[in-house]
Amino acid sequence: MEWAQRLQWVEGWGMAVGGAGYVFRPADAAGLAEALSEVRAAGMPLALRGAGCSYGDAALRAESAVLDCSGLDRVLRWDPEGGIVDVEPGVSLGALWRMTIADGWWPPVVTGTMAPTIGGALAMNVHGKNNWVRGTLGEHCLELDLVTPRGDALTLSPEREPELFRAVIGSFGQLGIITRARLQLKKVYSGLVEVRAVAAPDLATLLRLTDEAKDRWEYVVGWLDAFARGAALGRGLLHFARHLEPGEDPRPGASLSAAAQDLPSTLLGVVPKSQMWRLLAPFTNRPGMRAINLAKYLSGSTLGNRKTYRQSLAAFSFLLDYVPDWKKVYLPGGLIQHQSFVPIARAEEVFRNQLEVCLECGMPSFLAVLKRHRPDPFLMSHGVDGFSLALDFPVPPRRRAELWAMVRELAGPVVDAGGRFYPAKDAALPAALYRDTFRDGQLARLAELKARLDPDRTLRSGLADRLLDGS
Template identity: 30%
Template sequence: MHWTSTYRSWGGFPQAGAYVHPLTWISEELPHSELPLLARGLGRSYGDVCLNDGGILLDTSGLNRLQHFDEQQGLLRCEAGVTLAQILDDIVPRGWFLPTSPGTQFVTVGGAIANDVHGKNHHRAGTFGCHVTQFELLRSNGKRLLCSPDSHPELFRATIGGLGLTGLITWAEIRLRPIVHRAMYTEIIPFSNADEFFDLSQQSDSEYEYTMSWVDCSATGDKLGRGLFMRGNHVTEENKPKKWRATSRQFNMPIELPNWVLNRWSVQAFNSLYYHKQRGVKSAGLSDYVPFFYPLDAILNWNRLYGKTGFLQYQFVLPMSEQKQLRAIMNYIAQTGQGSFLAVLKTFGEVVSPGLLSFPRAGFTLALDFPIHGAKTFALLDRLDEMVIDSGGVIYPAKDARWSGRYFRRCYPQWEVLARYRDSGFSSSFWRRVTQSA
């Protein structure tokens, strides 16, 4: 075990110090200590759910073994530190795919369960937790519990989306989906405003398994909410390509950019150029699954683009009836001049997650990245909190780094149930912040 004083989340805010205890085998016992424990995979959470300031971080990256794959039922069993990239490398050539995936493949299975991640196909498949059949949970008292919908069902629900607070997931079993080829049929369609986005979503959800859009947060007036709508399906046996070469190009961001690079004018210029790259016309064709699902993975350490002060990702979901409030929120962001160059808008479906504290619910969700430019950035997000919550929306805890405890407890009243199932030996910077602060 060693002390690290500068652990940061993927967003770079806040910093925290912790003792790091590497795990190598799922048969290991947890360290005995008065300090709180918390599992940490690759640390790709944007906020402080992956931080444990002053405590012990259980590094699960060594628990990286694929254990068993039942190709008849599509059931994969693996250790909690296995990454989605590892799984895809193994199963795609065998004709299988993840049931759903976030926007990066560099997350662990344990992290995907703890944050109950979602993807471009939520309207069809729900969250990652919907496809978890069972897992082993190691508690701080040394007990190992097999959790499933039938075995310790309450603890099963509390752990999915439970932000790592119920104990250490040592291994998990997930149900995969079959595919015939790694290629995807994809389309990119420009839309001129938020109304066109909702029309495209309604048209696409019944025909396309995967949908999402990039939105220009600097646009105003008649162009408010304009963007690029992306949709796709796995190819079928009839239209799979006879020849295919999967290329993998990656660029490493070697340094953190100066904080002044991302400003009002550079963000506006990027948004305008990115929107107009389509030249106002729809494009369609075959694409490899990697650039379709994981475009940002092509830039390793892309978080360095935001400089040493880091950034805050802000994601909320609103009921479908609150489309007018979405326009108000986007208009407010544009007026402040703090637009995000990475803004993702999509709809959520009716599939209910088994997770107790899961974020996705029927409606639409917007995720934004804001470079931290001092107090004005936090003031902007405080105002967005009010606009979201007053409209019946909630914010994604797994990406939060500054939300008030008052708002968290209001939006997630089931936190008190989670508190009953939380392992008393586990905690996080996030949990202490939102349960103990005003």
């Protein structure tokens, strides 16, 4: 195919940043080798891409080649006895659990949507609502194959070149192309989880209840009403969940079928899923979102408070997939997310400040999510012993510069508190601030490894330009 025919608009999931790129989408190893050789011959920078679920510029770079790995999507080996799977990088989390659930296995770490590919998820070292208990996805990767931009193949594992293994996972596609991953899945005895909902009237209570729950429940996630002020600042609802033990589910065969997990295809049996986002669009403005947040908090803190119920694993895990294309409500400007990770001792102070700054600027977050985290052994780790707060913001085209400045204001105290940012969610942080979160020479070590594996600096992205070059 001619280069001109490959030209496409490639954007971050939030639709707020993007650029035109020359897209290659190989379907097998031969196609991948061919793509790499064409890119090398053209001397073109190359951004790696999975399903494109990173909110910002991690999987794209303007006027560069883009290697879309989502077509490399074969399951290579499945061991239903031991729960070990070998997959190509383009297999999505959704395709993975659909294949394994009937055998009683579930991915040990899943994200809020099932769309990410395993390659993209390992390259970001994703976390789930059980980060405190299970760590990141990389901690369940037994082995991976990596192809360097020059075409050399390496096999890495915690035992084989462990330093490089721990650097590749989480290095946001800067050291090579993950072409195979072996993962250990988690045994489950039911397709249901037991969920407990608890309301918290303020930020301090929300953080305390989250921390207390982390050792008793597999999954802990908090939602905050980011419109609440004063004594109610940071109020929210927590959801704790645990897998059912053997014998607790009277019909495990039924709940463990992929069909039983499927999210409903219509709303109230009427509105087709594909059109649901249109119902949300009229409310996606400040008064509408204030009302929705208030209604959600009031119902959760009264009728729903301290309720325990059972829910399918998919419904609990992938809440954000209920309404397909919901992000379209944010057009034309799109949305950005800012997720900061703050050590436990400083979390309340930093998050309180973030919520207040957003309210003062007149740009409260439309969706705010809290999680509890732990450190992990990967070179470019974003994990801390503390909490993360993920804040979604619409990007009003006329206030874009103001929003970017506000995110910078939110981020400063995170750096001072010894915190970190999640590259999968970032589009707006300036290099200087971001680079300060890598305190132990991680960026220098990544640059050394990159000089070894990618000496021509072929692999690039908007994010990598900022982090590695400080541009």
